[in-house]
Amino acid sequence: MNWLFHLGRYWIFMKDLIIKPEKFSIYRKQLTRELDNFGYGSLGIVALTSVFMGAVITIQTVYNLVNPLVPLSAVGIVARDSIILEFSPTMMSLVLAGKIGSSIASEIGTMKVTEQVDALEIMGINSSAYLVLPKIVAAMVIFPFVVLISMFLGILGGWIAGVLAGVVSSADYIKGIQDSFVPFNIVFALIKTITFAFIITTVSAYHGYHTEGGALEVGKSSTSAVVYSSILILIFDYLLTQLILT
Template identity: 55%
Template structure:
């Protein structure tokens, strides 16, 4: 409870003694490149193979002649939109971006750069952390959309190239009985997960104590706690919104 209270106070301090709007615009753009653009490659690789493997394994298990082939792509579509793209990729996001945020802020803490900002009268929490959270809220939903598209496209390529399903049947299954709300649900989850990963990682890095060894510990703790928060939030959002 002590850590939770400290985390809530940490979040509240993001919105006091803020800098000028122009300062935040520049910082958010810089963080967007580090958080979003630099994560495109790993997201593309993971999501593409994730969709391909899901297609092959679904086809392997649906061996009944009573089940039409288009069910394969239907399963891939719903799994991708509801869980694989927003949730599984959030774990990748925590490992890629969360550890970077915690390591960066932890290094700034032990080298007393954060203390120097405070001495100059700058709210270091707002100046350093708020742009990271805003950039994550902007970029992660875009990465989820990219991951969803590449996952389904990877499944299409794997299915057609291996002959487990034809291209026509795959596209028919993608369109069959589509629920538009699933897209909304996935985007809501992406915003929540982006906030959790960015804020928890920043919290762990900001309050790092010790030396270089503790920076590594903070990065590991940031990823671990972010993953736990993602899974808990995933369950709660499923209960509340579905």
């Protein structure tokens, strides 16, 4: 029944977030900071992961294409659809859950155990809204752009690897990525990304905000944030795919 307790407390936590901000200018500044932190701060790891992910998908697809009747342009189609539908939104969200989720949980957790959260409450500030709301909004705004960049870099990485390895020609790959393209796939990927952004920020903030104790508990909260965010991402990935694509 422990999960019921957490579900209830998460619900109360979310309810407390919905308030009229004390001062919009302060929230705007916080939002700008988080946008920069989540967006610009994640580009390095996202770019690196995406390029190599695209490269591996391309080479593995070629390796598995044993039927000579299937044109090599299929490699481009497979790489494009795998990256757009699954790898960029889901894999990147898992990567971001590790990077941003743990950072949110440890930042808020540390503030909690060092009484900085109490200091906000004493001043009459809704601490959960002040600390968490800008992070949720920032993630839901910036993650789709990060994932779009990831899609582009993934497909680019596949093209570079395929051509450099000599397993697929540039013309075949480019023809493949243009063939029977379904624009809705991008919309679907972005819907998933926004959902995952919400999960990562709220679950991580929830774990950070309810940290009690010291440095050890901050570490545990950080780990829990990543674990539960990742599990929820995978569950919602399945649910959204089932709901939207079937």
